[in-house]
Amino acid sequence: MLPLLKAELKKSARKMTTGFRIFLVILSIGAIAVSYISFSHGFSSDSGIYISASDQYIIQSRVFHHFTVESFQSGIELLKNGEIDVFISEREVFVRDDLKSMSAGEEMKRFLENEFSKWLYDNYGDRAFPVLIRAEYLKREIKPEFTPKPVSIEEIKKIQERIPSQEKIEPEMREDVIKRAIEQKPLGEEVVGIKRETAEFFTPDTFSPPSLISKMVQAFLFLIPSFFAMQLFSSSVAEDVRLKRVEILLASPIGSTDYLLQKMLPYFILSLIFALIPSLIFASKGIVYVLPAFVLLFSAQAFIAVNSRSYRELTFLILVVNLLVLVYLVIPSIFSGLPLSDISPVTFLLRDLANEEFSPGDFVISAIPLFFMGLTLIYLTSESMTVENIQSYSSPFKKFADVLSFSAKNDALAFVLAAMTVFFAFFLEFFLIFFSLSVPLLPSFAVLMLGVAVIEEFFKSVLIYPERTIRRVFAVAGGFFLAEKSLLFAKVFSDYSIVLPGQFLLFPFLLHFTASFIFAVLSGKDWRIGYAAAVAVHFAYNFMAVSMT
Amino acid sequence: MRAMIVKDLRMIARERTIMSAMAILIFIASFSSIITFGLLVLYKPDFIALSGVKVGVAGECPVLKMSGADVRYQSLEDGLNDFYRGEIDALIYLPRENTSSVNFVTVYLPKDEITGIIASSKVKEILKEYQKRLRERNGIPPDHGFRFYDDEFRRSEIKEGSSITFRFIYAVLIPLLIITTAIISGGLAIDLISEEYETKTYEIIISTPLSSTEFISSKISVSLLISSVLSAIWIALLYLNVGIKNPALLFIYSISLSMIFSSLGSISSLIFRDRERSQLVFSLISVSFVTASFSSSSMMAGVAARISAGSYYTATEFLAYPFAGAVLLVSAIVLSKRLEIMD
Numbered sequence: 025m026l027p028l029l030k031a032e033l034k035k036s037a038r039k040m041t042t043g044f045r046i047f048l049v050i051l052s053i054g055a056i057a058v059s060y061i062s063f064s065h066g067f068s069s070d071s072g073i074y075i076s077a078s079d080q081y082i083i084q085s086r087v088f089h090h091f092t093v094e095s096f097q098s099g100i101e102l103l104k105n106g107e108i109d110v111f112i113s114e115r116e117v118f119v120r121d122d123l124k125s126m127s128a129g130e131e132m133k134r135f136l137e138n139e140f141s142k143w144l145y146d147n148y149g150d151r152a153f154p155v156l157i158r159a160e161y162l163k164r165e166i167k168p169e170f171t172p173k174p175v176s177i178e179e180i181k182k183i184q185e186r187i188p189s190q191e192k193i194e195p196e197m198r199e200d201v202i203k204r205a206i207e208q209k210p211l212g213e214e215v216v217g218i219k220r221e222t223a224e225f226f227t228p229d230t231f232s233p234p235s236l237i238s239k240m241v242q243a244f245l246f247l248i249p250s251f252f253a254m255q256l257f258s259s260s261v262a263e264d265v266r267l268k269r270v271e272i273l274l275a276s277p278i279g280s281t282d283y284l285l286q287k288m289l290p291y292f293i294l295s296l297i298f299a300l301i302p303s304l305i306f307a308s309k310g311i312v313y314v315l316p317a318f319v320l321l322f323s324a325q326a327f328i329a330v331n332s333r334s335y336r337e338l339t340f341l342i343l344v345v346n347l348l349v350l351v352y353l354v355i356p357s358i359f360s361g362l363p364l365s366d367i368s369p370v371t372f373l374l375r376d377l378a379n380e381e382f383s384p385g386d387f388v389i390s391a392i393p394l395f396f397m398g399l400t401l402i403y404l405t406s407e408s409m410t411v412e413n414i415q416s417y418s419s420p421f422k423k424f425a426d427v428l429s430f431s432a433k434n435d436a437l438a439f440v441l442a443a444m445t446v447f448f449a450f451f452l453e454f455f456l457i458f459f460s461l462s463v464p465l466l467p468s469f470a471v472l473m474l475g476v477a478v479i480e481e482f483f484k485s486v487l488i489y490p491e492r493t494i495r496r497v498f499a500v501a502g503g504f505f506l507a508e509k510s511l512l513f514a515k516v517f518s519d520y521s522i523v524l525p526g527q528f529l530l531f532p533f534l535l536h537f538t539a540s541f542i543f544a545v546l547s548g549k550d551w552r553i554g555y556a557a558a559v560a561v562h563f564a565y566n567f568m569a570v571s572m573t
Numbered sequence: 574m575r576a577m578i579v580k581d582l583r584m585i586a587r588e589r590t591i592m593s594a595m596a597i598l599i600f601i602a603s604f605s606s607i608i609t610f611g612l613l614v615l616y617k618p619d620f621i622a623l624s625g626v627k628v629g630v631a632g633e634c635p636v637l638k639m640s641g642a643d644v645r646y647q648s649l650e651d652g653l654n655d656f657y658r659g660e661i662d663a664l665i666y667l668p669r670e671n672t673s674s675v676n677f678v679t680v681y682l683p684k685d686e687i688t689g690i691i692a693s694s695k696v697k698e699i700l701k702e703y704q705k706r707l708r709e710r711n712g713i714p715p716d717h718g719f720r721f722y723d724d725e726f727r728r729s730e731i732k733e734g735s736s737i738t739f740r741f742i743y744a745v746l747i748p749l750l751i752i753t754t755a756i757i758s759g760g761l762a763i764d765l766i767s768e769e770y771e772t773k774t775y776e777i778i779i780s781t782p783l784s785s786t787e788f789i790s791s792k793i794s795v796s797l798l799i800s801s802v803l804s805a806i807w808i809a810l811l812y813l814n815v816g817i818k819n820p821a822l823l824f825i826y827s828i829s830l831s832m833i834f835s836s837l838g839s840i841s842s843l844i845f846r847d848r849e850r851s852q853l854v855f856s857l858i859s860v861s862f863v864t865a866s867f868s869s870s871s872m873m874a875g876v877a878a879r880i881s882a883g884s885y886y887t888a889t890e891f892l893a894y895p896f897a898g899a900v901l902l903v904s905a906i907v908l909s910k911r912l913e914i915m916d
Binding site: 039040044047048051052054055058059061062063065066067068069070071072073074075087089100103104106112115116117118119120121123124126127128129130131133134136137139140144148150151152153154155156157158159160161162163164174175179180183184187225227228229231232233248251252255256259260262263266267333334335336337338339340341343344347419 | 588654657666674721854867
C-alpha cells in the first residue's frame with residue numbers, strides 16, 4: 025500500500041540525517057525568534073527618512089532626522105537647497121513644492137497634532153476630547169421603488185439596543201480610549217499579539233474605515249511556513265525528473281497520478297501541520313481558509329517541477345507562481361469593505377481573526393476557483409508525465425499549451441477542460457484589473473479589454489486546435505460559457521464582471537462561439553492568423569459592450 | 574573560468590531565466606503600488622472622491638447638526654429610513670447632546686460599499702468640526718495654531734496621502750526590490766552549483782585544469798552578473814519615473830547585498846551538495862534576513878530607503894554591507910578550497 029509514500033519517507037530520512045535535522049531545528053527556531061523580535065519591534069525602515077530643522081524646537085519623531093540651525097535665514101536656505109525637507113520656526117512650518125518635502129510636511133502636521141493632543145490631555149484631561157465615535161456597518165440593498173417600505177420597528181429596536189448608553193460606559197473606558205488615541209503606536213506593533221479585537225470607540229482624529237491590513241502579517245504566519253514543505257516537495261519531484269527516476273517509474277504499474285499523489289501526501293500533511301500551529305495559537309479555523317490555497321500551490325509546483333528544463337528555471341518559475349498566488353490571496357484583503365475583497369479565502373481568514381461575521385457560503389465561493397485550478401493542474405501534470413514530454417526541451421509554457429491541447433482527447437473532455445480554464449482566465453484577469461488601477465483610465469480600459477480577449481481566446485484556441493470541427497467549437501464555447509455564467513451567480517464574481525463584460529445572457533455565448541469558429545476556420549494554415557482574428561473579434565465585442573453600458 | 578561563465582550565461586539566456594526574474598521584480602513593484610492604492614483609498618478616501626456623498630445627523634444635538642451635516646433628522650427612525658432608501662450615505666446619531674462632557678456618537682455606514690469608505694471621510698470632517706466647536710465652548714484651544722508655507726513664504730496646502738505614497742516607494746518598494754534581487758542571486762548560485770553536483774558534472778569539471786575555487790568563483794560571478802543587470806534595470810526605471818537619489822550608490826548597495834546572498838547560497842551548496850537541502854537552509858536564512866531588515870533603521874531596508882531618498886546615513890551604515898559581502902565571498906572561496914582538499 026502506497027509504496028511511493030514509503031520510499032519518499034525513506035529517502036527523506038536518508039538525506040535528513042540526525043545532524044542535519046538538529047541544524048534545521050536550530051535554524052528554524054532562530055528564524056522564528058528573529059521574525060518575532062522584528063514584528064514586535066515594528067516596522068522601522070522609514071526611520072529618519074525625512075530631514076527636519078528648526079531654530080527653536082527639537083523634533084523627536086521616528087521618521088525625522090532632526091537638527092537645529094542658527095537662524096531663520098539659514099533654515100530657509102537649507103530648505104531651498106534641498107538639504108532639509110521641512111523647516112519649523114515660531115508657529116510656521118515651511119516646505120518645498122516637491123513630493124518628499126510635501127510628504128515631510130504631512131508627517132510634521134501629524135506630529136504636531138499628536139503633540140497637541142498630548143498637551144491638551146495633560147492640561148485639560150478628558151474634557152478636551154468631547155466626542156467619542158462608535159461605527160456600525162449596516163448591509164442595505166437599494167432598489168428603485170415608487171413607495172419604499174419603511175424600516176420595520178423590530179429592526180430599529182435591534183439597532184437601538186446596540187447603542188451603548190452614556191451611563192453604561194465606564195469613566196476608565198473613556199480614559200483608555202483617549203489615551204490610545206493620543207499615544208500613536210508605530211505601524212506593525214502588536215501584529216503578532218493573539219488578543220482578539222472588540223468593537224471600540226475612536227476620537228474624530230483617529231476614526232477611519234475598518235481595515236484588515238493590521239492582520240495581514242498574521243495571514244503570512246499561516247501561509248509562509250508551508251512554503252518550506254512545498255519547496256521540499258518540488259525539489260524531490262524535480263530530482264526524480266533530473267535523475268530519470270520518473271521515467272523508470274512510468275514503466276512500472278504505478279500510474280502518474282498515483283505517483284504525484286503519493287509523492288505529495290507527506291509534504292501536504294506537513295503543510296497542514298504548519299497551518300494548524302497558528303490556528304491553535306490564534307484559536308481560529310485558519311487551516312480551513314488556507315486549504316484551497318495549498319491545493320493550488322502544491323499542484324502548480326508539481327506541474328513546474330515536472331516540466332522545467334533545469335533547476336534554475338524551476339526556482340524562478342516557482343517564485344513567479346508563488347508571488348502571483350500570494351498577491352491573489354493577500355491583496356484583496358486590503359480592500360476590505362468592498363465586495364472585491366471576498367474573492368480570496370484569505371480575506372475570510374482575516375475576518376475570522378478580526379472576529380467579523382461573514383457567511384460560510386461566501387468563503388466556499390472564494391475557495392472554488394482555487395480548488396478547480398488545483399485539480400486541473402494535477403490532471404495536467406499527470407498527463408504531462410510522458411517520456412517524450414519529460415525529455416523534450418520545450419519551454420514549460422509550451423508544454424502547458426501542448427498538454428492542455430493533448431488532454432482534450434474528445435469533445436466531452438474539451439467541454440470539461442474549457443469549463444475549468446475559466447478559473448485560470450479569471451485568475452489572470454484579476455491581475456489585469458490591478459494593472460489597470462495603476463495606469464491612466466483610457467489606456468487601462470483598452471489594455472484590460474485586450475488582455476481579457478488574449479487570455480480567454482488562448483485557452484479556447486488551445487482546446488480547439490487539435491480538432492477544428494464545429495462540434496469541438498460548440499463544446500469549447502459551451503463549456504467556457506457555462507462555467508463563466510455559473511461563476512457570475514456568485515455576488516463577488518458578478519461585481520467583478522462589471523469591468524469584464526459577461527453579465528449578459530446569450531451575447532457572451534454568441535461571442536465565444538463566433539470567436540472560436542473564426543479560430544477553427546482560419547487556423548488551418550497558421551494558428552497565429554486564427555488566434556489574432558479571434559482576439560480581434562473578442563476585443564471588439566468587449567469594447568462595444570462596455571462602451572454601451 | 575571565463576568559459577564556465579559563458580556556458581552558464583548561455584544556458585540562462587536560452588531558458589529565458591532572466592525574463593522570469595524580471596517578471597518577479599515587476600510583480601513586486603505592482604504589488605507595492607496596489608498596496609499604496611489600497612492604503613490611500615482606506616485612509617485618505619478623499620483621494621478618490623468626496624463630492625456626492627450625503628451625511629445625515631439624527632438626535633437632539635443642535636451643535637452637531639450645525640457642524641456640516643447635509644440632512645438633519647429628529648429621530649433615529651427617520652434617519653435610518655433615508656439611509657436604507659439610499660437618500661443618505663451615512664448617519665450620525667447622538668441621542669442627547671451634552672456640551673460640557675463627553676458625547677458618545679454612533680455612526681451608521683453602509684457595509685460592503687465603496688460609498689461607505691468615502692462617506693467615512695466626510696463623517697470624520699463633520700465630527701472634527703463638532704469637536705472644535707465643543708472645545709471652543711469650553712474654553713479649550715481648538716487647534717495647535719501652526720500654519721504651513723512654501724519656501725517663497727506663500728500659504729501652502731498640505732496634500733493628504735503624499736506621505737503614504739512616499740514612504741511606500743522608498744521604505745518598502747525599493748528595499749523589497751533590493752532584497753528580491755539578492756535572493757534571486759542566491760537562489761541562482763545554489764542552482765548553478767547543485768546542478769553540477771547532482772548530475773555528477775562537477776567531478777568532470779574538477780578533473781580539468783579548473784580548480785574548485787575557480788569553479789565557485791565563476792558560479793558566484795554569474796549570479797552577480799545577473800543581479801547587476803536586474804539592479805541596473807530597476808534602478809534606471811525608478812530614476813526615470815520617480816527620480817530616486819544616489820542611483821550609483823544604490824547600485825553598489827544592491828550588488829553588495831547580492832554578494833552576501835550569493836555567497837551564503839554558495840556556502841550552503843558546498844556544504845550540503847544537493848539542491849533540496851541547500852535551498853531549504855538558504856530559504857530559512859533568507860526569511861530571517863528579510864524580516865529583520867525592516868525592523869531597524871540601520872538594517873538593509875532602512876539604509877536602502879535613506880540612500881534612495883537622499884536622506885541622512887553614515888558611511889559605516891553603507892560600508893557594512895559591501896564589507897560583509899566581501900567577507901562572505903572570501904569565506905565561500907576558502908571553503909571550496911578546504912572541501913577540495915578533504916575530497
